[in-house]
Amino acid sequence: MTTTQTPVRTQPPAGLRAPGRVHRTSWPLTILLALATLTVFVPLYVTLSMAFKTSAQSADGNAFSLPAPLNPASFAEAWTLTRFPVSFGISVGVAALAVVLTLLLSSLAAYAIARNWSRRFFRWSMIYLLVALFLPFPVVALPQIQLTALTGLDNPLGVGILHAMFQLSFSVLLYTAYLRSIPIELEESARIDGASTWQIFWRIILPLLGPMNATVGIFAFLASWNDFMMPSLIMADPTLQTLPVVQNIFQSQFGTDYNVAFASYLMAMAPTIVVYLFAQRWVISGVTQGAVKH
Amino acid sequence: MTHRTSATTLYRRKSYRRGSYRRERRVDRVYYLFLVPTLLVFTAFVVIPALIGIFYSLTDYVGFGEWSFLGLSNYAALFSDPRILEAYGFTLGFAVVTVVVAQVIALALAVALTRRIRFATTLRTVFVIPMVVSGIVVAYVFNFLFSNSLPAIATAVGFGPLEESILGNPDLAWLSIVIVSAWQTIPGALLVYTAGLTSIPTDLYEASALDGASPWRQFRSVTVPLIAGFILINTILGVKGYLGVYDVIVGLTGGGPGTATSSVAMTIFGGFTGGDYAYQMANATVFLVVTALISVAQIIATRGRAVRL
Numbered sequence: 001m002t003t004t005q006t007p008v009r010t011q012p013p014a015g016l017r018a019p020g021r022v023h024r025t026s027w028p029l030t031i032l033l034a035l036a037t038l039t040v041f042v043p044l045y046v047t048l049s050m051a052f053k054t055s056a057q058s059a060d061g062n063a064f065s066l067p068a069p070l071n072p073a074s075f076a077e078a079w080t081l082t083r084f085p086v087s088f089g090i091s092v093g094v095a096a097l098a099v100v101l102t103l104l105l106s107s108l109a110a111y112a113i114a115r116n117w118s119r120r121f122f123r124w125s126m127i128y129l130l131v132a133l134f135l136p137f138p139v140v141a142l143p144q145i146q147l148t149a150l151t152g153l154d155n156p157l158g159v160g161i162l163h164a165m166f167q168l169s170f171s172v173l174l175y176t177a178y179l180r181s182i183p184i185e186l187e188e189s190a191r192i193d194g195a196s197t198w199q200i201f202w203r204i205i206l207p208l209l210g211p212m213n214a215t216v217g218i219f220a221f222l223a224s225w226n227d228f229m230m231p232s233l234i235m236a237d238p239t240l241q242t243l244p245v246v247q248n249i250f251q252s253q254f255g256t257d258y259n260v261a262f263a264s265y266l267m268a269m270a271p272t273i274v275v276y277l278f279a280q281r282w283v284i285s286g287v288t289q290g291a292v293k294h
Numbered sequence: 295m296t297h298r299t300s301a302t303t304l305y306r307r308k309s310y311r312r313g314s315y316r317r318e319r320r321v322d323r324v325y326y327l328f329l330v331p332t333l334l335v336f337t338a339f340v341v342i343p344a345l346i347g348i349f350y351s352l353t354d355y356v357g358f359g360e361w362s363f364l365g366l367s368n369y370a371a372l373f374s375d376p377r378i379l380e381a382y383g384f385t386l387g388f389a390v391v392t393v394v395v396a397q398v399i400a401l402a403l404a405v406a407l408t409r410r411i412r413f414a415t416t417l418r419t420v421f422v423i424p425m426v427v428s429g430i431v432v433a434y435v436f437n438f439l440f441s442n443s444l445p446a447i448a449t450a451v452g453f454g455p456l457e458e459s460i461l462g463n464p465d466l467a468w469l470s471i472v473i474v475s476a477w478q479t480i481p482g483a484l485l486v487y488t489a490g491l492t493s494i495p496t497d498l499y500e501a502s503a504l505d506g507a508s509p510w511r512q513f514r515s516v517t518v519p520l521i522a523g524f525i526l527i528n529t530i531l532g533v534k535g536y537l538g539v540y541d542v543i544v545g546l547t548g549g550g551p552g553t554a555t556s557s558v559a560m561t562i563f564g565g566f567t568g569g570d571y572a573y574q575m576a577n578a579t580v581f582l583v584v585t586a587l588i589s590v591a592q593i594i595a596t597r598g599r600a601v602r603l
Contacts (some may be wrong), residue, residue: 019472024410025411026409026410027412029406029411030406030411030413032406033380033403033406033407033411034413034417035418036338036419036421037405037420037421037475040421041420041423042439043432043435043436043439043477044423044441046438046443047435050438061421061446061511062437062443062446063438063442063443063446064443088599097590103330105332105335107330108328108331108332109329109332109333111325111328112325112326112328112329113329115325116321116325119321122325122329125329125333125455128333128336129332129333129336131341132336132340133534133589134534134582134585134586134589135340135344135537135539135582135585136534136559136581136582136585137538138538138540138558138559138562138563138578138581139338139344139347139562139578139579139581139582139585140343140344140347140489140578141562141563141564141566141578142341142347142357142565142571142574142578143343143344143347143350143575144339144345144562145566146357147342147346151470161339162337162339165335165336165340166340168332168336196324197322197324198324199327201328205532207314211319215297222425222426225428226426226427226428226429226430227428227541228428228429228430228540228541228544228545229541229559230463230539233563240543242430243428244428244430245430246474247430247434248430248456250434251434258438261434262435262438265431265435267441268428268431269427269428269431269432270319272426272427272428273423273426273427275421276409276422276426277419280419281423283422283426283589284485285418285421286419287425287482287485288485288486288489
């Protein structure tokens with residue numbers, strides 16, 4: 001796999017310092033962990049190999065055999081059946097909307113809250129926003145289905161907004177924790193130089209929030225991109241469904257063409273896996289940041 | 295919103311007493327512009343739907359048309375409905391089992407990954423992959439493995455209990471949901487634990503080793519108390535997520551066989567097609583209370599523990 005940081009021979013990789021007193025490489029443990037990666041690799045391998053089989057071979061019951069002959073035609077069929085370009089595009093749009101809304105609304109709100117913590121209105125607003133941490137989507141699902149239909153938001157636009165709404169509590173929490181660690185002197189001096197609160201936010205605070213923007217953005221993106229529940233319930237027009245939801249066509253009509261189904265699953269999984277492998281340091285430090293900050 | 299009234303003067307003084315560095319200054323109006331839009335959309339898209347739902351739970355509304363007040367009779371019916379009670383039993387049991395399984399594995403992996411091993415970064419990269427893939431798609435893949443590959447392997451080695459698909463077995467189907475949910479949620483917990491473990495100063499281990507503590511004793515007396523906060527976060531977020539389980543079940547069993555793996559979320563969604571809208575809203579309200587109570591109970595319970603350790 002792509003590891004951008006190759007550890008120097010005798011040193012442990014940065015960020016993974018051994019807290020024990022073992023000073024030499026523990027090979028048994030390394031081998032044990034390598035074996036444990038099979039739990040990740042086996043489902044991925046099966047998906048990959050099934051996707052390249054012929055219909056006949058995919059139905060023979062042996063999931064672990066290599067494809068023989070190699071049959072890339074399943075991808076073309078999956079591409080048209082799921083209308084891949086459309087559903088992929090809609091997924092991108094929904095996730096982009098969710099990420100932008102989450103970043104914008106929660107960073108602004110968190111900044112206002114963090115800098116006015118002594119005022120009751122801002123403190124109570126925080127508690128109000130945190131309510132959703134304990135509010136699972138199923139609780140509001142039925143009214144939500146009706147309201148989005150009434151307001152014409154039973155489409156990708158509405159799903160993107162809802163994804164952002166259910167990401168808000170967590171994101172505001174992360175941002176306020178992070179903002180507390182930014183020294184207020186920076187802002188005070190800018191203020192003395194005549195900068196308005198508005199300018200201070202965009203020119204000073206937003207750039208300083210960089211690492212937390214990445215964290216919030218990654219969480220918002222993954223939650224939105226991989227979600228099945230909300231789009232499947234909210235979206236009225238099945239031709240506008242997102243990539244994870246359209247995979248359900250293989251559960252009924254095309255039950256026996258496993259190769260086509262798996263080609264489609266692979267196309268649905270591959271984009272995030274590939275992006276993750278290239279940006280893994282960034283993704284991992286982003287997620288870890290979120291864990292440490294609250 | 296707040297003008298110069300006696301009230302604002304009052305809590306300005308209070309904030310002064312608190313030792314806040316925010317001196318005698320009026321709140322910049324722009325801060326309200328930053329916060330209020332978020333409060334409004336949040337109210338419109340989250341709070342109002344929740345309130346509407348709670349309101350309809352007190353009626354006989356079927357999703358459209360006329361309705362009249364029923365009071366609490368939906369709630370009374372709920373507590374004697376075997377289908378609902380079974381869903382709660384399944385969901386709670388599933389959440390408890392999965393959170394234990396996922397946390398134990400995640401913590402074990404995190405401890406192993408922070409030891410002196412080779413390829414630590416590469417191994418971690420691999421273990422985190424499940425975090426970025428869609429739950430429903432993963433469930434479809436595992437559905438195939440459970441219904442085709444596992445029985446084939448069991449037949450080949452002659453292991454009777456698994457020769458039939460576990461997805462079709464009312465007593466075992468829940469296991470498949472635990473496995474896939476854990477598979478999917480271990481990476482997030484693993485990263486949280488890795489962050490926690492790397493924050494522990496090395497000299498604590500050195501000192502306890504000098505005192506003759508075994509690795510297991512070190513784990514119990516040094517590691518666990520120092521990462522108690524991380525265990526708390528993981529458990530609360532985990533349980534909340536598992537209680538709302540839906541995607542994975544849709545992909546694996548569809549709630550079956552029969553209603554053996556039907557979660558609370560699935561019964562609630564049934565209200566939209568089943569004509570028992572108001573009834574399922576009562577269910578949703580109870581679900582909200584249960585979720586909130588469990589989260590609060592966990593915070594109280596674990597905090598007490600962290601103090602004692």
